[in-house]
Amino acid sequence: xxxxxxxxxxxxxxxxxxxxxxxxxxxxxxxxxxxxxxxxxxxxxxxxxxxxxxxxxxxxxxxxxxxxxxxxxxxxxxxxxxxxxxxxxxxxxxxxxxxxxxxxxxxxxxxxxxxxxxxxxxxxxxxxxxxxxxxxxxxxxxxxxxxxxxxxxxxxxxxxxxxxxxxxxxxxxxxxxxxxxxxxxxxxxxxxxxxxxxxxxxxxxxxxxxxxxxxxxxxxxxxxxxxxxxxxxxxxxxxxxxxxxxxxxxxxxxxxxxxxxxxxxxxxxxxxxxxxxxxxxxxxxxxxxxxxxxxxxxxxxxxxxxxxxxxxxxxxxxxxxxxxxxxxxxxxxxx
Numbered sequence: 485x486x487x488x489x490x491x492x493x494x495x496x497x498x499x500x501x502x503x504x505x506x507x508x509x510x511x512x513x514x515x516x517x518x519x520x521x522x523x524x525x526x527x528x529x530x531x532x533x534x535x536x537x538x539x540x541x542x543x544x545x546x547x548x549x550x551x552x553x554x555x556x557x558x559x560x561x562x563x564x565x566x567x568x569x570x571x572x573x574x575x576x577x578x579x580x581x582x583x584x585x586x587x588x589x590x591x592x593x594x595x596x597x598x599x600x601x602x603x604x605x606x607x608x609x610x611x612x613x614x615x616x617x618x619x620x621x622x623x624x625x626x627x628x629x630x631x632x633x634x635x636x637x638x639x640x641x642x643x644x645x646x647x648x649x650x651x652x653x654x655x656x657x658x659x660x661x662x663x664x665x666x667x668x669x670x671x672x673x674x675x676x677x678x679x680x681x682x683x684x685x686x687x688x689x690x691x692x693x694x695x696x697x698x699x700x701x702x703x704x705x706x707x708x709x710x711x712x713x714x715x716x717x718x719x720x721x722x723x724x725x726x727x728x729x730x731x732x733x734x735x736x737x738x739x740x741x742x743x744x745x746x747x748x749x750x751x752x753x754x755x756x757x758x759x760x761x762x763x764x765x766x767x768x769x770x771x772x773x774x775x776x777x778x779x780x781x782x783x784x785x786x787x788x789x790x791x792x793x794x795x796x797x798x799x800x801x802x803x804x805x806x807x808x809x810x811x812x813x814x815x816x817x818x819x
Contacts, residue, residue: 487581493535496799509554518548520604521579521815546579547603566591567603613650614767616728626766632659639663641708642674651677656779677787691719709733
């Protein structure tokens, strides 16, 4: 079978196409014939900075069809369409290969109406977004319709993959969704995702506009750039709000201590790979329900343009994400 591998850290050029034997699933595992592999920022960041101790296949997210199962897994799963998550976390076998094995739990049923492109776009972005929307004290542990009724959510960077997932999940759960963007084009994508209010911080006073929309402040912030936006987040946060940040825009965030104390504001870091298992279970269950409801979509009409690359151009796919492609970058592994 064909697979993309790398054995040392570096630029996208370290990714090479190779031939490998088809793996056999072990106990508790399934084998997935991969249709589409999704590329996330953590995929290229790991490739660029961490030299693997084994022959590594990149990419955490993907979709495909289970074609074999190991002992302890019901044979009824054979033929099941699935989306997979964290395929390459602490394991050598990511989704940029024609066949892969992983624990059965990490291959989640994909509804018949959901495309493989959608399935490959879910994992890291949607699980991250779910966590960001469920860390408030007294808030829901698991999103569902009505779970965020009466709450206002600010999504920073609504045209990104996590931002898009956060908008769709928050709206599905009943929140009023405000998002910030840096251009008219990105604003159109955020509206397509379902944001109720879009604020272009390059042409508007973002704090004043968000306070006009939400006079009492926003209850939760899904934050992509905590260092750049700390002042804005403080200015628009309601008492007891949570700023949930999931990306590293500078490495250092200066937290306004006294105002944060006065407002009982919480600054909450999120890394999906190290979430508590219960939080991850809640996220997977909620995303599964949202998929069934048709509440998670991809494509230009859903605010998340798709960029497809063939398997032998996985290096170009990584480069596109590294260079800030707007939308979701996918690798078409097999038909």
